[in-house]
Amino acid sequence: MVKFSFLGGAQEVGRSCFLVDDGEKYLLDCGVKLGPKETEYPLEPETNIDAIILSHAHLDHSGNIPFIFRKSSPLTYMTPPTLGLSRILWEDTLKIADIEKSDPVFSKIEIKRAEKYTFPLSYRKRTDLNENASVEFFDAGHILGSAITKLSLKNSTLVYTGDFMLNETRLHPGSDLKSLKNCDYLIIESTYGDRAHPDRKKTEKEFVEKVQDTVDRGGTALIPAFAIGRCQEIIDVFNEYSLDAEVFFDGMGQKASRVYRDNPAYLKKPKELKEALAKVNWIKKASMRKKALKNPAVIVTTAGMLQGGPVYQYLPKVYSDSNSGIYLTGFQVEGTPGRTLFETKKIAIENEAVEVRAEVKKFDFSAHSGKDELLKAIDLFNPKKIMLVHGDKEVMNSLKKEIKKKGFDVFTPKQGEELEL
Ligand SMILES: [Zn+2]
Ligand SMILES: [Zn+2]
Known part of the structure; x- marks a missing residue:
């Protein structure tokens, strides 16, 4: 017993x-x-x-x-x-x-x-x-x-x-x-x-195409992603599918990425991930965020369910632009801002609920x-x-x-x- x-x-x-x-x-x-x-x-x-x-x-x-x-x-x-x-x-x-x-x-x-x-x-x-x-x-x-x-x-x-x-x-x-x-x-x-989850390869392809379209039409593709696992996977996917855009990387995912880089034996293709992480622009100070928003680009950042974090440094500019997109990449727990955004297309910016004009879509990278x-x-x-x-x-x-x-x-x-x- x-x-x-x-x-x-x-x-x-x-x-x-x-x-x-x-x-x-x-x-x-x-x-x-x-x-x-x-x-x-x-x-x-x-x-x-x-x-x-x-x-x-x-x-x-x-x-x-x-x-x-x-x-x-x-x-x-x-x-x-x-x-x-x-x-x-x-x-x-x-x-x-x-x-x-x-x-x-x-x-x-x-x-x-x-x-x-x-x-x-x-x-x-x-x-x-x-x-x-x-x-x-x-x-x-x-x-x-x-x-x-x-x-x-x-x-x-x-x-x-x-x-x-x-x-x-x-x-x-x-x-x-x-x-x-x-x-x-x-x-x-x-x-x-x-x-059941949708086919992974299909999801990856659709996701990269969507992000490419957004940048090509002059918008910002803002991608809230979990610090551990999802940020790294998204950046790796961009590299694998040769996304043609400037990618910025912000938030706690940076620290986690160093642990990923330091443990190659625990990854399927560590060289590819290392290469992908080296290609993106790591946001190291606040002034770089302005640069990231200046031209059409991709921004991968935390928090994955929008419960705080540097994603709020970008949302005030992105939410009202119909050329831009906010692409969720993970499970959105009930009651989180991410879930509310997905269901109602509304988000709180400085404690005020605003209508989001940017495109909102969720991709199943479970x-x-x-x-x-x-x-x-x-x-x-x-x-x-x-x-x-x-x-x-x-x-x-x-x-x-x-x-x-x-x-x-x-x-x-x-x-x-x-x-x-
Ligand atoms: Zn887990
Ligand atoms: Zn768990």
Whole structure:
């Protein structure tokens, strides 16, 4: 018997945090959920943790890790790029709290401690956690350093997918599942459990054509993109399809790109990405932003869902120009300005809602598996028990039905629920 506690990321997307207890206690991820108004945290584990395992750097998985180090110092396993990227996000959390004059739940001291107790673990290098258990990471294909975790316990094996992308993208070769056949327990994400993504190559082509058209008709193509993964992918796509335009690159994606550049072994075609990143103009000071807006050009910047960041340095000029375009490149969470823009063509500029005359379009560059890929992966894992996490409730219920049809035992635990299986 193993006990699972769902401290966050249960029937929701955000604040992923799961406790696995077979005598020893392992924490899988510990993230936060950035709501439109406030940050939501997972439940605090009521026990001493023997080890933490972090699947990847995104805040909804890593954001609350330093908080654990307020009271204890468990050894924490992650890939080297996950540490590099998480550090950027943890430090940014402190920076934002400082600007907003709010109290962060951890300080620089806890970040330092989390780094000190991190055991960097590459893919396919099995390591012992104690005399009864071991852990091994496999490429999840989601972002740089993202991992699928295989946890071998005393009498059973558990696979935790984290976020994973089965199919290949420009930057990653797709999930490495070959050695993960037949586990006892499976904790699997279900973000897109009820739908399929469009063909990736087709999306890339349409996207580049749209951006090229916009520049050719004399407009600015403003591209809000997530700092980790999406900025780099978009810039790589422009290079691959030989976009004929000047591209400017602004925001936190720059810092993340350095981690991408420094970890070539975790990329499909590192030379191509390096070359693509070297070709674009990195915005280093405010005066360069004026230059970026002066002539028809492309601007790739954060935040991906328009919740702040340098994108607001460009929006006041771009929104009213019908020759320009704002092209969203990622999932837009409900309640975010990006979602509002997409649904209503309105955006708040200096606290005033304005009608957007620029073209608004969204492109599906998802880094998650769609429904068919999730079901394909489940067939391969062939688990005895399945726990669905990281998905909206309705999406999960629809996926659950499909999985049941295949004859598997499947659970959709609620926030705070415990399962003994
Ligand atoms: Zn993620
Ligand atoms: Zn996630």
